[in-house]
Amino acid sequence: MQSIHTFLGENTAAMLAHIETLVRLESPSRDAAAINKVQDAIQDLLEPMGTVERHHHELGDVLHVQINGTSSERVVLLAHADTVYPHGTWQNNWRVEGDRVYAPGAYDMKAGIVQAIWAIRAIFETGRDPRCTIDFLITPDEEIASHAGRPFIEELAKGAKAVLVLEPPHLNGDLKVARKGVGGYRVTIRGRAAHQGTEPENGRNAIVSTAHFIQEVVKLQDLSKGTTLGPNVIKGGSAMNVVADEVYLEVDIRVWTSEEAERIDAAIKKIVPLEGTTYEILDGLNRPAMEPSDGTFALLEKAQKIANALGFNPGAARVGGGSDGNFTAKLAPTIDGFGAFGANAHQKEFEYIDIPSLAPRSALIAGMLLEI
Numbered sequence: 320m321q322s323i324h325t326f327l328g329e330n331t332a333a334m335l336a337h338i339e340t341l342v343r344l345e346s347p348s349r350d351a352a353a354i355n356k357v358q359d360a361i362q363d364l365l366e367p368m369g370t371v372e373r374h375h376h377e378l379g380d381v382l383h384v385q386i387n388g389t390s391s392e393r394v395v396l397l398a399h400a401d402t403v404y405p406h407g408t409w410q411n412n413w414r415v416e417g418d419r420v421y422a423p424g425a426y427d428m429k430a431g432i433v434q435a436i437w438a439i440r441a442i443f444e445t446g447r448d449p450r451c452t453i454d455f456l457i458t459p460d461e462e463i464a465s466h467a468g469r470p471f472i473e474e475l476a477k478g479a480k481a482v483l484v485l486e487p488p489h490l491n492g493d494l495k496v497a498r499k500g501v502g503g504y505r506v507t508i509r510g511r512a513a514h515q516g517t518e519p520e521n522g523r524n525a526i527v528s529t530a531h532f533i534q535e536v537v538k539l540q541d542l543s544k545g546t547t548l549g550p551n552v553i554k555g556g557s558a559m560n561v562v563a564d565e566v567y568l569e570v571d572i573r574v575w576t577s578e579e580a581e582r583i584d585a586a587i588k589k590i591v592p593l594e595g596t597t598y599e600i601l602d603g604l605n606r607p608a609m610e611p612s613d614g615t616f617a618l619l620e621k622a623q624k625i626a627n628a629l630g631f632n633p634g635a636a637r638v639g640g641g642s643d644g645n646f647t648a649k650l651a652p653t654i655d656g657f658g659a660f661g662a663n664a665h666q667k668e669f670e671y672i673d674i675p676s677l678a679p680r681s682a683l684i685a686g687m688l689l690e691i
């Protein structure tokens with residue numbers, strides 16, 4: 320029986336061609352028509368191997384392909400079809416240099432999708448069968464908070480044996496076992512306008528009250544626990560001679576644990592506004608922290624064993640940025656970073672993938688699908 324790694328090595332050029340196809344079909348978040356074209360192309364590749372479901376959404380379709388395994392247990396492969404790049408980006412930035420393909424949207428994460436498609440293909444074409452039934456889910460809106468994808472992600476993760484997220488690995492190739500919970504508060508601070516010259520005593524200054532709010536917020540940070548709060552957007556006031564009556568503020572929040580998220584959420588809502596002003600606080604954590612469980616580490620051990628046999632040695636990374644894996648970690652053992660090796664996500668001129676690693680990293684996915 321031909322080895323999966325050999326099969327994938329021989330098909331690296333074909334994998335690359337599929338990556339190019341998906342990258343050229345540019346798919347900025349919110350452009351449903353463009354995203355659906357990517358979903359069509361992915362569907363064409365997966366349809367011969369499984370059963371397709373398309374769920375319509377105004378942000379773009381959610382694509383779910385189920386591929387039968389030899390057992391009734393399920394494993395979820397998780398990916399997204401949208402990118403952060405506007406149309407026209409690939410034209411100026413697609414280039415092959417040595418072992419690298421510079422391709423906006425390939426590293427994050429169209430190459431990961433192609434690697435997984437080829438992993439499944441390699442399993443069948445070398446005469447094998449995946450062990451678990453595979454639920455391959457490609458969502459349209461990961462880059463903009465996953466409102467469309469989240470219900471499907473959570474539904475499929477429930478009762479799954481494992482979730483493998485096809486986002487890029489850590490920079491050194493490590494798999495990701497933990498991600499911070501991520502979100503943001505949108506706060507409107509209201510006071511009362513008055514003429515700054517004739518009746519300042521009748522005004523209630525929303526900017527002064529915002530300054531108070533920000534100082535209290537920053538006090539809630541706990542860097543020793545990795546909890547950060549960033550008041551990073553602020554707009555307010557109307558004219559220099561008018562007591563400011565309204566301010567809009569956004570505060571980024573990142574936490575390693577749900578405990579910390581709860582602590583911050585309770586505390587932020589208890590901040591007392593300065594007299595005569597109000598705080599309207601909306602949103603909060605959008606993605607819960609991806610906290611590793613015993614199941615995560617068992618899964619990691621399996622992945623490391625398979626990778627070692629393929630000639631590489633991924634460690635376990637904990638990172639500050641969120642992904643759709645944040646939604647699944649509580650529901651099923653989740654490891655992220657099964658995508659392509661490369662660097663510079665979200666940097667249109669510099670985002671690249673590493674060609675020689677396509678076959679071994681795809682073989683790692685195949686190994687997982689055979690053994691989980």
Ligand SMILES: [Zn+2]
Pocket residue numbers: 399427428461486487
């Ligand atoms: Zn991504």
